[in-house]
Amino acid sequence: MxxxxxxxxxxxxxxxxxxxxxxxxxxxxxxxxxxxxxFSLTIITGNSSILQKRIFEEILEGSIxxxxxxxxxxxxxxxxWTKL
Numbered sequence: 001m002x003x004x005x006x007x008x009x010x011x012x013x014x015x016x017x018x019x020x021x022x023x024x025x026x027x028x029x030x031x032x033x034x035x036x037x038x039f040s041l042t043i044i045t046g047n048s049s050i051l052q053k054r055i056f057e058e059i060l061e062g063s064i065x066x067x068x069x070x071x072x073x074x075x076x077x078x079x080x081w082t083k084l
Contacts, residue, residue, distance in 0.1 A: 010040055011042035011043070011044060012026070012044065013044040014044060014045050014046070014051065015044065019050070019051055022051060023055065023058060023059065026043060026059055029041065030059070030063075030065065030079065033081070034081060039080070040078065041078070042076050042078050042079075043078075043079060044075060044076055045075055045076065048075075060077075064081060065079050065080065066079070066080045067079045
């Protein structure tokens with residue numbers, strides 16, 4: 001899958017991306033960034049609560065990542081990981 005983000009940009013925007021492709025993109029991006037070291041990544045899902053739920057259930061729950069939906073923007077998921 002093509003990488004749409006720049007190493008210096010800490011977000012990916014999933015607006016208009018089909019759920020299957022979005023899930024693959026998130027998995028790939030998290031694996032890539034984990035290999036690079038500690039990171040904070042904002043995943044922009046917009047108003048798709050279904051996509052957010054799928055990202056939580058299929059990728060984040062039980063993973064090594066810390067994640068939350070910020071109160072100031074419910075259309076985002078912030079994922080963090082610190083390499084010790």
